[in-house]
Amino acid sequence: MLEVKDLHVTVEDKAILKGLNLTVNAGEVHAIMGPNGAGKSTLSAVIAGKDGYEVTQGTILFEGQDVLEMEIEERARAGLLLGFQYPIEIPGVKNIYLLKAALNAARAARGEGEIPAPEFMKLVREKSAQMKMDTSFLQRAVNEGFSGGEKKRNEILQMLVLQPKLAMLDEIDSGLDIDAMKVVAEGVNSLRSADRAILMVTHYQRLLNHIEPDRVHVLVDGRIAKSGDKDLALELEARGYDWVLEESVA
Amino acid sequence: MSAPERFLERLTARRAEDPSWVAARRQAGAARFEALGFPTRRDEEWKYTDVRRIAEGDFALATDAGYDAEGFEVQRLELDAYRLVLVDGVFSAELSRLEGLPAGVVVEPLSQALADNHEAVGGSLGRLAGVDFSPFTALNTAFADEGVVVRLSPGTVVDKPIYVLMLSRAGGQPVMSHPRVLIEAGARSEATVVEHYTGEPEAANFTNVVTEVLLERSAIVDHYKLQETGSSDMHVASIHVEQARDSRFASFNLHLGGALVRNDLVADLNAEGAETTYNGLFFVQGRQHVDNHTLVNHNAPRTFSNENYKGILDERSHGVFNGKVFVKKDAQQIEAYQNNANLLLSDRAEIDTKPELVIYADDVKCSHGATTGQLDEEAVYALRTRGIDEPMARALLTLAFAGEVMERVKLNAVAERVERAVAGRLPERFNLADLVETAEAVQES
Ligand SMILES: Nc1ncnc2c1ncn2[C@@H]1O[C@H](COP(=O)(O)OP(=O)(O)O)[C@@H](O)[C@H]1O
Ligand SMILES: [Mg+2]
Numbered sequence: 001m002l003e004v005k006d007l008h009v010t011v012e013d014k015a016i017l018k019g020l021n022l023t024v025n026a027g028e029v030h031a032i033m034g035p036n037g038a039g040k041s042t043l044s045a046v047i048a049g050k051d052g053y054e055v056t057q058g059t060i061l062f063e064g065q066d067v068l069e070m071e072i073e074e075r076a077r078a079g080l081l082l083g084f085q086y087p088i089e090i091p092g093v094k095n096i097y098l099l100k101a102a103l104n105a106a107r108a109a110r111g112e113g114e115i116p117a118p119e120f121m122k123l124v125r126e127k128s129a130q131m132k133m134d135t136s137f138l139q140r141a142v143n144e145g146f147s148g149g150e151k152k153r154n155e156i157l158q159m160l161v162l163q164p165k166l167a168m169l170d171e172i173d174s175g176l177d178i179d180a181m182k183v184v185a186e187g188v189n190s191l192r193s194a195d196r197a198i199l200m201v202t203h204y205q206r207l208l209n210h211i212e213p214d215r216v217h218v219l220v221d222g223r224i225a226k227s228g229d230k231d232l233a234l235e236l237e238a239r240g241y242d243w244v245l246e247e248s249v250a
Numbered sequence: 251m252s253a254p255e256r257f258l259e260r261l262t263a264r265r266a267e268d269p270s271w272v273a274a275r276r277q278a279g280a281a282r283f284e285a286l287g288f289p290t291r292r293d294e295e296w297k298y299t300d301v302r303r304i305a306e307g308d309f310a311l312a313t314d315a316g317y318d319a320e321g322f323e324v325q326r327l328e329l330d331a332y333r334l335v336l337v338d339g340v341f342s343a344e345l346s347r348l349e350g351l352p353a354g355v356v357v358e359p360l361s362q363a364l365a366d367n368h369e370a371v372g373g374s375l376g377r378l379a380g381v382d383f384s385p386f387t388a389l390n391t392a393f394a395d396e397g398v399v400v401r402l403s404p405g406t407v408v409d410k411p412i413y414v415l416m417l418s419r420a421g422g423q424p425v426m427s428h429p430r431v432l433i434e435a436g437a438r439s440e441a442t443v444v445e446h447y448t449g450e451p452e453a454a455n456f457t458n459v460v461t462e463v464l465l466e467r468s469a470i471v472d473h474y475k476l477q478e479t480g481s482s483d484m485h486v487a488s489i490h491v492e493q494a495r496d497s498r499f500a501s502f503n504l505h506l507g508g509a510l511v512r513n514d515l516v517a518d519l520n521a522e523g524a525e526t527t528y529n530g531l532f533f534v535q536g537r538q539h540v541d542n543h544t545l546v547n548h549n550a551p552r553t554f555s556n557e558n559y560k561g562i563l564d565e566r567s568h569g570v571f572n573g574k575v576f577v578k579k580d581a582q583q584i585e586a587y588q589n590n591a592n593l594l595l596s597d598r599a600e601i602d603t604k605p606e607l608v609i610y611a612d613d614v615k616c617s618h619g620a621t622t623g624q625l626d627e628e629a630v631y632a633l634r635t636r637g638i639d640e641p642m643a644r645a646l647l648t649l650a651f652a653g654e655v656m657e658r659v660k661l662n663a664v665a666e667r668v669e670r671a672v673a674g675r676l677p678e679r680f681n682l683a684d685l686v687e688t689a690e691a692v693q694e695s
Contacts (some may be wrong), residue, residue: 076637092650
């Protein structure tokens with residue numbers, strides 16, 4: 001589904017990603033771990049299409065399509081969605097409006113008509129309930145005045161409504177208390193299916209107790225230094241990251 | 251021949267049959283206009299607005315009210331309303347729909363009121379908009395022979411909006427019109443009045459309108475002005491409001507069209523409990539120029555005003571906002587809020603903004619502010635990552651900027667026009683507060 005090959009990325013002439021390789025297949029859940037500043041957010045931002053990152057080498061393919069050639073919105077419509085580490089507030093744009101515009105954009109890209117109002121309302125109410133969000137959130141401006149945890153739940157709400165093929169979640173666990181973590185994890189788990197994939201970025205193992213990954217990768221110094229199954233996350237939790245770096249240099 | 255003389259020359263050919271009081275008013279207006287001449291940019295009030303394009307123009311007076319039927323259907327608002335139509339300042343009985351007005355409401359063309367030599371109208375006309383207010387008010391006073399008179403008897407609540415449609419035609423020599431709108435709202439009466447300026451896109455006329463609104467005790471008036479004439483039309487307007495005790499006035503001043511637009515809005519809050527709200531939005535592009543001057547006079551204690559003006563400027567357009575709030579000596583326990591925010595969509599657009607509070611009382615709650623900024627690029631990105639294309643993302647954020655003003659617009663037909671002009675076609679009304687409720691109602695039924 002997603003194939004990242006030899007990806008080199010610089011930000012303001014500083015090399016951040018230095019030859020990263022990653023393959024995610026349909027049905028899989030991958031976790032990318034690594035110390036702060038390793039380049040985890042950079043990877044997800046480049047895949048989503050954020051400005052300011054220069055890809056100097058390498059390719060990103062999503063279902064065989066060249067992602068780097070696609071507009072930001074095309075990537076989303078194709079089913080590639082990023083949940084932000086720091087979701088921003090968008091004053092004056094109602095949550096409900098964002099959801100509807102986004103959903104209709106994806107439908108239009110698939111050649112489908114706009115979703116009828118009753119069907120749409122049924123959908124968003126159901127998904128809001130799933131995320132334990134009162135429907136009053138729908139009428140509020142996107143993330144405006146939301147707590148940290150509410151912002152994260154709102155990111156997952158968008159995922160549940162839009163049903164991406166590949167959901168990338170950047171530090172979705174940060175700022176969540178244990179109850180909110182459970183709600184978010186259940187939301188993410190409900191996205192799991194044989195034809196979808198999830199790519200989680202985190203530097204805590206904690207999240208992985210709730211969302212069990214098929215593969216765990218360690219990103220250190222701009223490269224995947226080590227990959228393994230879920231036990232690797234436990235080992236990282238116990239031993240930190242330094243040994244991975246030493247091992248990979250050795 | 252001077253410019254004022256050239257304009258006034260057109261007057262002599264006109265209306266020998268005026269009642270004497272009307273003739274006297276005209277003479278006073280003409281004399282004042284001749285003495286003042288057109289304003290120049292040396293004039294503090296006209297510092298940013300150059301009216302030479304008007305002064306140097308040669309405008310005839312229209313004599314008929316014919317209008318393209320197809321254009322009319324497209325341009326008019328889809329409003330269930332009592333409708334009065336002027337074409338280039340000439341009343342069109344054919345296009346107007348005034349049947350079924352409830353008892354206690356008069357809506358008639360000004361020409362009718364003048365022909366009937368209506369005493370009450372004679373007493374009110376010009377009371378708020380004196381010939382000294384500006385050269386254009388004087389000019390209007392000299393010429394005004396058409397317009398609208400709205401009179402509400404005490405306690406009358408008008409069931410539908412009163413829709414005044416002013417159409418501007420293209421082709422032939424440009425024309426000028428000097429319509430006059432008079433709204434007298436008796437005690438406890440309620441009405442919504444819509445002034446709508448539109449017309450053929452190529453029109454290059456000059457409209458110089460004066461509106462007077464009198465609110466008696468506890469009267470409630472919503473006044474909408476939607477200006478969306480073509481990009482060559484010139485438009486000068488002043489709206490003068492006087493409010494008695496516990497009356498409530500709301501102005502919606504929505505400017506989308508025209509080459510050169512100047513709008514003055516003045517309210518006098520003359521007794522306790524009077525409340526006024528100014529909602530303004532202008533969206534300009536190309537080389538459009540729009541100048542809004544607003545003034546609130548808190549002449550009595552315990553009066554309230556709230557003003558929110560938003561400007562959206564694209565390309566090489568130019569906007570002016572000059573908002574003054576004046577609190578008279580000893581007018582205590584006033585609340586006055588004023589806000590002006592501007593969004594520049596292009597770095598060649600320009601805005602001159604001057605909010606001003608002049609306060610001669612000490613027990614007041616006042617605030618004012620002005621901001622100018624650009625669209626938040628982070629927000630554009632965030633919306634695009636959800637699949638919303640860039641033009642749509644920008645449109646949503648632009649409308650979001652206008653949100654606080656647009657949310658108050660109660661007439662859907664008006665809001666949709668504005669939203670479409672600002673953002674192109676959207677799935678449904680963006681600022682509809684009750685989207686969820688509406689959808690739920692659909693679901694349940
Ligand atoms: N927009 C930016 N401008 C400058 N430096 C950046 C920018 N984004 C990321 N970086 C730098 O790139 C490196 C990787 O950052 P990031 O991808 O956010 O790491 P992580 O998410 O793994 O903590 C850091 O050294 C960070 O300072
Ligand atoms: Mg990060």
